Amino acid sequence: MKTRDLLRLVLENLNRLRFRAAFSAVGVVIGTTAVVVLIALGMGLYESSMASVSASVGSMNEITVLPGATIRALAGSSGFGAGNEGVIHLAFLEEMRRRPDVLAVTPRVSLTSGALTMRQLLLSANPVGVDPASIRGMGWTVQKGALTLGRGSALLGSKTLESFVDPRRHETVAFPAEDLIGQSLTLTVTRITDEGKEQTRTVRLRIAGVLTERGGQDDYAFFLPLSEAESLNQWVSGRQINRAREGYEQASIVPRSSEESLAIETQLLTRGFYAISAGTYIKAFNMIFLMIQAVLGGVGGIALLVAGVGIANTLTMAIYERTREIGLMKALGASNRAVMFIFLGEAGAIGFLGGLGGVLLGLLLSGAANILYGLYLQSQGAASAPGAATSITAVPLWLPIAAVLFATVVGVLSGLYPAQRAARLEPVVALKYE
Amino acid sequence: MSDPALFLQAVGLHKEYRQGQKALEVLRDVDLTIRRGEFIAVMGPSGSGKSTLLHVLGGLDRPTSGTITVEGEEITALDQDALCRYRRERVGFIFQSFQLLSTMSARDNVAFPMVFTGVGRRDRTARADKLLAEVGLAERAHHKPSELSGGEQQRVAIARSLANSPDLLLADEPTGNLDSATGSEVMALLQRLHRDGRTLIVVTHDARIARHAQRVLRMLDGRWTTRTTEKKS
Ligand SMILES: Nc1ncnc2c1ncn2[C@@H]1O[C@H](COP(=O)(O)OP(=O)(O)O)[C@@H](O)[C@H]1O
């Protein structure tokens, strides 16, 4: 029996029994639709979350290190070592610098009370002190100006270009990067004396360069040399901070390659530090989403398996109705195998056609969901919010293909038992069947 | 065995149906020798085992014991697949109740057995049309069985039995569901097939039909009742 004839016979039989076939295909359509819609929803959720995650993290490799004590305070003591474990003191930074798998290390010192002005304009940016020697190793690049952080100079994150405010007119002013190079900024810090008097101190910083956009918080930062940030902080707090003993509040470590970052993070965690890179974060994020997808796909898959039981039932019933036909086929010399293939083919074809229908319906529904979601966003006026997803579902190319394949496999599997029964019928008995 | 005209030889056929403790003996030590091109009628009361014998000879069922040899090949020793091939290529069955597929046209019914022998679609259709013409139903190719008379349906079934050019035609009461006029038509057709050189075994109750056969064998309780009666040579 030729494959083409087998296929033709299968299709003719389905056409002949189209009401029964359609009836059992309905289950497959529903199951496949469920698989497609649920996974598309999961993928949509994944893609929009991923987009906002990517927008909020910078370099994938860069490990952010926080002292264990910070996390202990947040988490209520448990974990991340205890006592003087996990302190980012100078010796620790020096040790990290010497490691062959580490490219660059810098502490990060924030100025909480700093206000930035340029001529009459205010600049809302976070002043951060970093080690000038580390900036090349950090992988930073400038879009304008020079990548240096000498005494009295500063580097601007890319988003700060849009963060100037004219206080008299209450509007933001955007600058092209080249207009800022060489301009002077005034950084003003404030402290309250013991007598309750407010004192200010100003520093003039020349803008050496504007950094290239990297994603993450650093795009909104204003970088100044570590030593200047330290001396301003000391003036504000009125005391000498012993970094060798007390350590820093935050540091960044850039490993030589991304493969090394997880190992370094793990070592630091066991030493009582809190350490994580965007790459690791996203890996964990991916794992969670994989699980969500498995659950969503599993629910749809179960619906499809139930549909398989329906196919099995329909075909088993069909065997009773078609007993004489089977007997005749055998009398005409059809082998057991041929009979089995015919029934398996019918089951597979029901699965395949139902799968196609389910994929079409699923695509339609997820498209409709996106349109409705878009309308909802418009009505909320949120469509233009940065990083906001404009679609709620996403259909990767593999999804329709895999769904149809899965439905076909379910069909064939559910045909196994009825097909075997049909193949084993005794021809003489089958021919007499009324 | 030395006779070059020897076509089929059955020796000591037994067939038993077991139903719990009881064993129903349907064929008891049946011998049969058939020459190539012979036309044999098998008669006997209902339940005497005629259909069972036909099924066993056609490879549709296996005897409990005994051997059947067709042109030197022992078909009782064949495995399942080879027995299917024997049915497919060498035997044509004609049933009392026609056994046509009601949803297929006459042409598709006739072409159906060729699906299992791997004949291409174009060739199948051409041969089906030719066979329908031979049984006088060329213009009814597109009709469904329900649109044909009983006699026409049986002629379609006979055309179908010829699809794969079998050597052996087995007809089980082919006129049993027909009135005597259409029965004669069908019988005339079977006679013509015999004249064309086919070996023919027809089970029948109708003595008029049996008259056309070269030999009439009578069965009673799973045994031959009389010696082989030669009528014509
Ligand atoms: N599959 C079967 N199981 C049990 N008994 C059977 C079966 N097929 C036929 N028989 C019995 O075998 C006997 C002979 O049947 P059959 O060959 O059809 O006779 P005939 O064709 O001469 O009327 C009958 O008694 C019938 O009931």
Ligand SMILES: [Mg+2]
């Ligand atoms: Mg009978």
